Amino acid sequence: MAMNHTIPPSTSHGQASQTRLVVVSNRLPVALERAGGSWKVNPGGGGLVRALAPVLRARGGMWIGWTGTVETVDLNKLLADAGHDVGYVYHSLALTREEEEGFYNGFANQIIWPLFHDLQSRCSFAPEFWNVYKRVNAKFAKAVEKHTGETDYIWIHDYHLIHLARMLRQAGIQRRSGFFLHIPFPSPDIFMKLPWRARILQALLEYDLIGFQTQRDRRNFLSCLAALLPDVKLTGRGAVLTAEVDHRQVRIGSFPISIDFDSFAKPAALPAVQTKVAWLKKGMLSSRIMLGVDRLDYTKGVPERLLSFQNALERYHDLHGNLTMVQLIVPSRETISEYKTLKAEVERLVGEINGRFTRAGWVPIHYLYRNMEFEELLSYYCAADIALVTPLKDGMNLIAKEYCAANVEETGTLILSEFAGAATQLHRDALLVNPYDIEAVADAIHEAFAMGEDERRSRMHRLRESVRRNDLYRWVESYLQAAFSIHLEESDLVDEYKPQMKLGMD
Numbered sequence: 001m002a003m004n005h006t007i008p009p010s011t012s013h014g015q016a017s018q019t020r021l022v023v024v025s026n027r028l029p030v031a032l033e034r035a036g037g038s039w040k041v042n043p044g045g046g047g048l049v050r051a052l053a054p055v056l057r058a059r060g061g062m063w064i065g066w067t068g069t070v071e072t073v074d075l076n077k078l079l080a081d082a083g084h085d086v087g088y089v090y091h092s093l094a095l096t097r098e099e100e101e102g103f104y105n106g107f108a109n110q111i112i113w114p115l116f117h118d119l120q121s122r123c124s125f126a127p128e129f130w131n132v133y134k135r136v137n138a139k140f141a142k143a144v145e146k147h148t149g150e151t152d153y154i155w156i157h158d159y160h161l162i163h164l165a166r167m168l169r170q171a172g173i174q175r176r177s178g179f180f181l182h183i184p185f186p187s188p189d190i191f192m193k194l195p196w197r198a199r200i201l202q203a204l205l206e207y208d209l210i211g212f213q214t215q216r217d218r219r220n221f222l223s224c225l226a227a228l229l230p231d232v233k234l235t236g237r238g239a240v241l242t243a244e245v246d247h248r249q250v251r252i253g254s255f256p257i258s259i260d261f262d263s264f265a266k267p268a269a270l271p272a273v274q275t276k277v278a279w280l281k282k283g284m285l286s287s288r289i290m291l292g293v294d295r296l297d298y299t300k301g302v303p304e305r306l307l308s309f310q311n312a313l314e315r316y317h318d319l320h321g322n323l324t325m326v327q328l329i330v331p332s333r334e335t336i337s338e339y340k341t342l343k344a345e346v347e348r349l350v351g352e353i354n355g356r357f358t359r360a361g362w363v364p365i366h367y368l369y370r371n372m373e374f375e376e377l378l379s380y381y382c383a384a385d386i387a388l389v390t391p392l393k394d395g396m397n398l399i400a401k402e403y404c405a406a407n408v409e410e411t412g413t414l415i416l417s418e419f420a421g422a423a424t425q426l427h428r429d430a431l432l433v434n435p436y437d438i439e440a441v442a443d444a445i446h447e448a449f450a451m452g453e454d455e456r457r458s459r460m461h462r463l464r465e466s467v468r469r470n471d472l473y474r475w476v477e478s479y480l481q482a483a484f485s486i487h488l489e490e491s492d493l494v495d496e497y498k499p500q501m502k503l504g505m506d
Contacts, residue, residue: 019059019151019152019153019484020059020060020061020062020148020149020151020152020153021052021055021056021059021061021062021152021153021155022061022062022063022064022144022147022148022152022153022154022155023052023056023061023062023063023064023155023157024063024064024065024140024144024154024155024156024157024161024164025063025064025065025156025157025158025160025161026065026066026104026108026157026158026160026161027065027066027067027068028044028063028064028065028066028067028068028079028090028092029043029044029048029049029063029065030042030043030044030067030079030082030090031044032067032068032069032075039075039078040078041075041078041079041081041082042082043082043085043086048157048472050260050263050472051260051472051473051475051476052476053086053087053088055476055480056087056088057086057087057088060088060089061088061089062088062089062090062091062147062148062152063088063089063090063091064090064091064092064093064140064143064144064147065092065093066092066093066094066095067092067094070094070095070096070097070099070100075092076092079091079092091143091147093139093140093143095136095139098132099132099135099136099139101132102128102129102131102132102133102136103129103132103133103135103136103160104160105333105336106124106126106128106129106132106133107129107130107132107133108133108159108160109333109336110122110123110124110126110129111123111124111125111129111130111194112159112162112183113159113183113299114298114299115186115190115191115193115194116159116183116184116185116186117183117184117186117299117392117393117394118184118186118187118190118392118393119298119299119392119393120190120193122298122338123193125194125195127195130195130196133163134163134167137161137162137163137164137166137167138163138167140161140164140167141164141167141168141171141173142171144164144168144173144175145168145171145173148175150174150175152175152176153175153176153177153178153483153484154168154175154176154177154178155177155178155179155180155479155483156177156178156179156180156207157179157180157182158180158181158182158183159181159182159183161179162179162200162203162204163203164177165177165179165203165206165207166202166203166206168206169206176208177206177207177208177209178207178208178209178210178211178479178483179204179207179209179210179211180211180212180255180479181210181211181212181213181217181395182213182257182395182396183213183394183395184213184214184216184217184220184393184394184395184421185212185217185218185220185221185224186220187220187223188220188223188224188227191220191224192224192227197224197228198228198229201224201225201228201229202229204221205229205232205243205245205250207250208248208249208250208251208483209250209251209252209253209479209482209483210250210251210252210253211253211254211255211479211482212252212253212254212255213254213255213256213257213395213396213421214254214256214396214421214424215254215424216421216424217254217395217421218241218252218253218254221252222234222241222252225243232244232245234252239253239254239255239478239482240252240253240482241253251482251483253479253482255475255478255479255482256396256421256424256425256470256475257395257396257398257472257475258396258398258401258467258470258471258472258474258475259398259401259402259405259467259471259472260471260472260473261405261467261468261471261472264378264381264402264405264406265405265406265408265464265468267374267375267378268378268381268382268405268406268407268408269408272375273375273378273379273382274382276375276376276379277379277382277383279379280379280380280383281383284324285361285362286321286322287321287322287323287324287362288322288323288324288385288386288449289323289324289326289380289383289384289385289386290309290323290324290325290326290384290385290386290387290388290445290448290449291325291326291327291328291380291381291383291384291386291387291388291403292305292325292326292327292328292387292388292389292390293328293330293377293380293387293399293403294327294328294329294330294391294399295329295330295332296329296330296331296332296333296334296339296342296343296369297332297333297339297342298338298339298342298392299391299392299393299394300390300391300392300394301390301391301392301417301435302327302329302342302346303342303345303346303349304390304392304435304436304438304441305327305388305390305435305441306327306346306349306350306353306365307349307438308390308435308438308439308441308442308445309325309353309364309365309388309442309445310349310352310353310356311438311439311441311442312441312442312443312445312446313353313357313364315442315446316442316445316446316449318449318450319445319446319449320357320359320362320364321359321361321362322449323364323386323445323449324362324363324364324365324366325364325365325366325388326365326366326368326380326384327346327350327365327366327367327368328368328370328372328377328380329343329346329367329368329369330370330371330372331369331370331371343369346367347367347369350365350367353365378406381402381403381406381407382406382407382408382409384403384412385411385412385413385448385449386412386413386414386415386445386448386449387399387400387403387412387413387414387415388415388445389403389414389415389416389417389420389422390415390416390417390433390435390441391417391419391420391435392417392419392435392436393419393420394417394419394420394421394422395421396420396421396422397416397417397420397421397422398422400414400416400420400422400426400430401422401426401467404426404460404463404464404467405464405467405468407460407464410456410457410460410461410464411453411456411457411460412456412460413431413448413451413456413459413460414426414429414430414431414459414460414463415430415431415433415441415444415445415448416430416431416432416433417432417433417434417435418432418433418434419434419435425466425467425470426463426466426467428462429459429460429462429463429466430459430463431444431447431448
């Protein structure tokens, strides 16, 4: 990683001990649960939390976010106890019902989410959404001001908080900050449709480091800069470039996120999981299993996937009775009308396909609409001969990587959308498809079904090695390196994280 910069003064060896990492995201990494008349806070256990926990603990770090509820409840004591258990501090801020609607359901999920996934026809460019979005970002900025100091490094996550650094700067609050976008960044012809396009770019340029999932996302961002803010000058080569903005240097890089490989690979080999795998395979009789796992969302391409499987059944009769599709949909945003419509469409297609092709002893699609415990999900990953991961657009898509990590017998085949960020890393050994091309996806399903064992094993072995080498810990390392230093060893903040990274990458 070539970067011709000096280390920020407060991260030099003389002052590194003052540097604290503060993570800011729309939601805190906790789950709120109402138990009788009181609330219970359960610490989150997702991959991002596991990856950031070592450096947060090492530096006495902090996580700032919304609890996800608009109810007026005092969670300070509960959050303090939960933070004590994980070794760093939680700070929450409250949103009103109006702010939840305008900021979260409105600007974030009816404008940025569909637009950045190239689905601009689903956008609602309501001016009131923009105003509430800025107001909530200002509220987050006040929380950062209240709970942090000038020597802290603020790492902001995702599209909900694009304006946070701008709000800090406008209020005269000096903080070094980085931003990471977990979703794709659109091409200029899509981005130009956003009424507040220049202001979004200007807000992003208030960060010291802007991180994207892939080089394609970074290219799109730079193309938008060239079109809308041509005075911004770029220098450098490689993974991280530098922009000169108002006598400041802003780093712009791509940092593909990943998973904690061992947290999937090791438990997948345990007897309890393998017992469930055997039970699942027995339940399918002689049929092979093709698995889809998705949150309920129109970007995931589930209707198109079902139509592709239907087309495969129409044209490849050797699949009948020999390949069963298991489609797990995790409930999401169920109160939004578009998501209700999507759920109805998926269920209609499942019913039609099963009604048409089911025969004695074989049902082509097993449809599950529910949350699933981790051990059960692992058993499905392990049992699946094929994973069908075909989003219409995705920043990364970690399901593809989770499937590979859990495929400990290395006999599975991954069919992957070329529009998923993961395709950049996994394209050589996955079967890449255009999810809009129904017949091509159907052909890929049959190719995966007919693939010989030697080819399946060699492909999956290489996929797993790629995911193992480029895991979640390496993602954190690469981002912090770009944020703090020219060389990894020059940043004390990263040094404190290295032992944990080595454990995660063995």
